[in-house]
Amino acid sequence: MQTYEFAVIGAGIAGASVAYELQSHGRTLLLEQEPLPGHHTTGRSAAFSFESYGDRAVRLLTQAARRFFEDPPEGFAQHRLAQPCSVLWIARSEQAQRLVEHAKRVASDGAKLSQVSAAEALQMCPVLREDQIAMGVVDERALHLDVAGLLDAYLAGFRARGGILATRAAVTELRSSGGVWEIHAGDTRHLARVVVNAAGAWADAIGALAGARSIGLRPLRRTAITFDPPAGANIADWPCVVDADEAFYVKPEGAQLLASPCDESPFPPCDVTPDEIDIAVAVDRVMRATTLEIRHIQHSWAGLRSFVADRVPVIGVDPEVPGFFWLAGQGGIGIMTAPSAARAATSLILDGALPADLTSLGITAEMFAASRPALRAEAPNR
Numbered sequence: 001m002q003t004y005e006f007a008v009i010g011a012g013i014a015g016a017s018v019a020y021e022l023q024s025h026g027r028t029l030l031l032e033q034e035p036l037p038g039h040h041t042t043g044r045s046a047a048f049s050f051e052s053y054g055d056r057a058v059r060l061l062t063q064a065a066r067r068f069f070e071d072p073p074e075g076f077a078q079h080r081l082a083q084p085c086s087v088l089w090i091a092r093s094e095q096a097q098r099l100v101e102h103a104k105r106v107a108s109d110g111a112k113l114s115q116v117s118a119a120e121a122l123q124m125c126p127v128l129r130e131d132q133i134a135m136g137v138v139d140e141r142a143l144h145l146d147v148a149g150l151l152d153a154y155l156a157g158f159r160a161r162g163g164i165l166a167t168r169a170a171v172t173e174l175r176s177s178g179g180v181w182e183i184h185a186g187d188t189r190h191l192a193r194v195v196v197n198a199a200g201a202w203a204d205a206i207g208a209l210a211g212a213r214s215i216g217l218r219p220l221r222r223t224a225i226t227f228d229p230p231a232g233a234n235i236a237d238w239p240c241v242v243d244a245d246e247a248f249y250v251k252p253e254g255a256q257l258l259a260s261p262c263d264e265s266p267f268p269p270c271d272v273t274p275d276e277i278d279i280a281v282a283v284d285r286v287m288r289a290t291t292l293e294i295r296h297i298q299h300s301w302a303g304l305r306s307f308v309a310d311r312v313p314v315i316g317v318d319p320e321v322p323g324f325f326w327l328a329g330q331g332g333i334g335i336m337t338a339p340s341a342a343r344a345a346t347s348l349i350l351d352g353a354l355p356a357d358l359t360s361l362g363i364t365a366e367m368f369a370a371s372r373p374a375l376r377a378e379a380p381n382r
């Protein structure tokens with residue numbers, strides 16, 4: 001039986017990034033139930049980061065992560081992790097007021113946004129239908145992220161620092177005694193002082209093993225498709241187009257276009273697959289808003305985006321179970337916030353406080369705390 005300072009459950013982007021940070025401060029074990037890390041939600045994202053998305057707490061965490069993507073630590077990654085791109089929010093006339101108000105709120109937190117006319121939006125993305133757009137808002141500081149490269153770099157860095165990754169190691173039991181956790185994973189037992197719950201859609205199940213109350217986590221399925229762009233179209237410069245009410249988005253993805261109907265169907269934690277109806281809705285919404293013809297879908301997939309009631313991630317120690325730390329509920333922002341969320345988690349575990357560069361942006365530990373009332377109000381009993 002090996003003894004560790006920290007045991008992290010789940011080797012998606014959340015677990016890999018926090019394990020990388022923690023390993024600098026103590027021996028860390030990263031446990032993953034699947035044969036390969038990143039198999040679940042992390043391997044299924046749309047890979048973009050933009051500061052005009054989500055609640056204020058989420059937007060600040062996204063802002064804080066930007067420096068890491070653009071200028072990672074020396075030797076961290078073999079290739080660039082982020083390419084600049086832009087996001088074009090589009091609104092029909094009945095949506096315009098809501099979009100303008102959202103843009104005002106977001107701009108007050110430091111995001112760089114500009115309002116554009118329908119004609120300007122059409123110049124940016126020539127396949128938009130003129131009668132489906134009244135105005136737009138451009139977020140020019142968006143990034144396209146190399147998710148596989150980011151996950152690989154975190155895992156390689158973790159191992160290089162001496163961390164241990166165990167795959168095919170499903171955690172089935174957690175017992176705490178005298179400030180030490182005994183963790184059963186596969187056929188092996190491990191000891192650790194702190195357990196970090198980064199189990200994605202399974203985070204509430206892991207919480208139950210530890211005797212913690214539910215945080216009311218809801219895994220919601222989201223579908224994505226890729227398809228060919230029109231022949232001869234130069235899509236490299238097209239923005240990611242997002243409907244003001246998030247009914248769909250469409251963006252360049254290498255030589256293809258990627259679209260999602262922004263579906264949110266509740267699902268139990270599992271290896272989720274897409275439903276034909278959601279694929280059809282994606283096609284319909286994109287074809288209504290644009291002149292794109294989707295005749296053949298190259299690839300379709302789905303993943304679980306897991307949310308708590310207020311849609312803000314949970315980054316904090318459990319209020320009732322000492323040594324049990326939550327890093328869960330990342331919903332649709334787990335990639336774009338991973339570097340700052342991992343640093344926040346590490347600093348809270350070690351010092352009980354956030355790093356100064358995060359607090360200087362207006363981020364507080366309370367925004368993400370596992371003790372916040374929004375979680376407990378929705379949470380079923382133990």
Ligand SMILES: Cc1cc2nc3c(=O)[nH]c(=O)nc-3n(C[C@H](O)[C@H](O)[C@H](O)COP(=O)(O)OP(=O)(O)OC[C@H]3O[C@@H](n4cnc5c(N)ncnc54)[C@H](O)[C@@H]3O)c2cc1C
Nearest residue numbers: 010012013014033041042046047048171200303334335336
């Ligand atoms: C279609 C789609 C598009 C998205 N687009 C974006 C985007 O553009 N930008 C963005 O930032 N985010 C996006 N997201 C969201 C993002 O992918 C997630 O927020 C993020 O991947 C969550 O990472 P995670 O590590 O928490 O979860 P996961 O990647 O699911 O990792 C959790 C891991 O825990 C493991 N685990 C569970 N239980 C156990 C156990 N008992 N023992 C051991 N291991 C266990 C699982 O096997 C899994 O590997 C998107 C998601 C989807 C589905």
